[in-house]
Amino acid sequence: MNATNTFQLDGEEIPFAPGQTIIQAAAAHGAYIPHLCWHPDFSPHGSCKLCTVKVNGRFGSACTMEAQPGMEVENRTAELDDKRRTLLQMFFVEGNHFCPSCEKSGNCVLQATAYELKMMSPHFDMFYPDRPVDASHPDILLDFNRCIMCSLCVTASREVDGKNVFAMGGRGILGRRIHINSESGRLGDTDFAATDRAASICPVGVILHKRKGFAVPIGERTYDLAPISAQVKETRS
Amino acid sequence: MNAPMKAAPAPVKKLRVATTSLAGCFGCHMSILDIDERLLKLLDLVEFDRSPLTDIKHCGPCDLGIIEGGLCNAENVHVLREFRKNCKIILALGACAINGGLPAQRNHLDLRDVLEEVYQTEHLLGRGGIPNDPELPLPLSKVHPIHEVVKVDYFLPGCPPPADAIWKLLTDLLAGRTPALGHGLLHYD
Numbered sequence: 001m002n003a004t005n006t007f008q009l010d011g012e013e014i015p016f017a018p019g020q021t022i023i024q025a026a027a028a029h030g031a032y033i034p035h036l037c038w039h040p041d042f043s044p045h046g047s048c049k050l051c052t053v054k055v056n057g058r059f060g061s062a063c064t065m066e067a068q069p070g071m072e073v074e075n076r077t078a079e080l081d082d083k084r085r086t087l088l089q090m091f092f093v094e095g096n097h098f099c100p101s102c103e104k105s106g107n108c109v110l111q112a113t114a115y116e117l118k119m120m121s122p123h124f125d126m127f128y129p130d131r132p133v134d135a136s137h138p139d140i141l142l143d144f145n146r147c148i149m150c151s152l153c154v155t156a157s158r159e160v161d162g163k164n165v166f167a168m169g170g171r172g173i174l175g176r177r178i179h180i181n182s183e184s185g186r187l188g189d190t191d192f193a194a195t196d197r198a199a200s201i202c203p204v205g206v207i208l209h210k211r212k213g214f215a216v217p218i219g220e221r222t223y224d225l226a227p228i229s230a231q232v233k234e235t236r237s
Numbered sequence: 238m239n240a241p242m243k244a245a246p247a248p249v250k251k252l253r254v255a256t257t258s259l260a261g262c263f264g265c266h267m268s269i270l271d272i273d274e275r276l277l278k279l280l281d282l283v284e285f286d287r288s289p290l291t292d293i294k295h296c297g298p299c300d301l302g303i304i305e306g307g308l309c310n311a312e313n314v315h316v317l318r319e320f321r322k323n324c325k326i327i328l329a330l331g332a333c334a335i336n337g338g339l340p341a342q343r344n345h346l347d348l349r350d351v352l353e354e355v356y357q358t359e360h361l362l363g364r365g366g367i368p369n370d371p372e373l374p375l376p377l378s379k380v381h382p383i384h385e386v387v388k389v390d391y392f393l394p395g396c397p398p399p400a401d402a403i404w405k406l407l408t409d410l411l412a413g414r415t416p417a418l419g420h421g422l423l424h425y426d
């Protein structure tokens with residue numbers, strides 16, 4: 001690595017390999033940049049905007065912007081975290097997030113990010129959208145109430161599993177949603193398998209394995225043990 | 238020469254606190270009691286106005302109003318407004334006050350269908366018909382969190398919030414600090 005291939009992240013020197021994005025270089029260094037739709041194993045989707053940083057004074061997405069030598073990147077400033085908290089509050093009111101009854105609670109990236117950013121309330125009026133669940137598959141339950149449209153299931157199914165089970169479709173806050181590519185629109189009528197990469201990619205509590213509820217008790221789960229910002233390397237899977 | 242003055246303990250003005258459970262399960266109130274022997278310390282600092290703990294029926298002027306539960310019927314809304322009118326600070330305590338919680342899981346169902354199923358058609362439940370006593374508050378068509386109706390000053394999530402989080406928040410407020418919950422005290426489940 002060239003000695004000049006570094007940038008500053010909140011004043012800390014971060015080395016990078018040419019072609020790496022800001023968030024890739026930061027993650028490799030153990031530095032946390034809040035994110036929802038980015039996953040280290042996949043190309044960036046750039047939709048959630050949680051990873052917004054300020055690069056030399058201008059807003060940019062850390063998951064899509066390539067690192068350049070000498071960049072000055074602001075990350076965990078009060079200004080940026082305030083905006084991120086507002087984005088999170090919008091995610092929470094757009095779906096139906098009742099954490100106490102969600103199997104993903106404690107392992108959920110949305111929830112852990114909201115803890116990290118000290119989100120105390122949804123702030124906005126609730127939408128309470130009507131989003132029926134799909135329990136048609138023998139091994140997998142889909143609870144769309146919690147979908148954050150990150151598209152990771154779409155990418156994983158297409159790029160890793162070679163199946164193309166999921167698709168993003170529809171318009172507007174309440175119309176846009178994940179669709180299942182089968183004639184009936186139900187997961188049970190696809191060749192989706194519980195061993196697919198897409199079956200374990202969802203950062204929130206949509207794609208759930210049946211008969212696996214509460215194997216680890218609430219209070220002892222991933223982000224109960226340590227905040228998400230302290231688990232940058234461990235969360236890569 | 239004067240005898241050495243004994244510093245008389247300054248009479249501490251106790252803060253007045255009211256609490257209520259709206260569309261909640263009293264779990265948050267149980268969690269308040271769960272601060273255990275710290276309750277005695279708390280009672281040195283506060284006195285309770287309207288609360289399930291005192292059975293006072295209406296809220297007088299208070300420093301702090303603690304609301305458990307969201308809004309599922311008309312009476313909930315009246316009580317909430319009474320609290321907001323009388324309390325300098327309103328604290329939304331627990332998941333239901335903050336986002337509707339479990340009761341709000343009926344929000345994607347039609348209210349009439351729910352009432353009919355519970356009181357008429359479901360054979361394992363009562364068959365007395367939908368209650369129609371004028372004493373009963375009318376249900377709202379949807380359950381709402383309290384911040385949609387009044388201004389809320391502080392929020393403490395959790396189902397219920399842990400006793401330690403309640404203690405931290407109350408002691409921060411009593412000491413005039415902005416409440417700050419570290420990792421483990423802020424959780425939504």
Ligand code: SF4
Pocket residue numbers: 096097098099102103104105106108109110111146204205206425
């Ligand atoms: S998906 Fe996450 S934020 Fe949503 S209800 Fe489940 S645990 Fe809570």
Ligand code: SF4
Pocket residue numbers: 146147148149150151152153154178201202203204206207
């Ligand atoms: S189902 Fe999960 S992985 Fe797929 S878009 Fe929704 S939140 Fe993302």
Ligand code: FES
Pocket residue numbers: 034035036037038045046047048049050051052061062063064
């Ligand atoms: S993580 Fe960059 S936009 Fe979602």
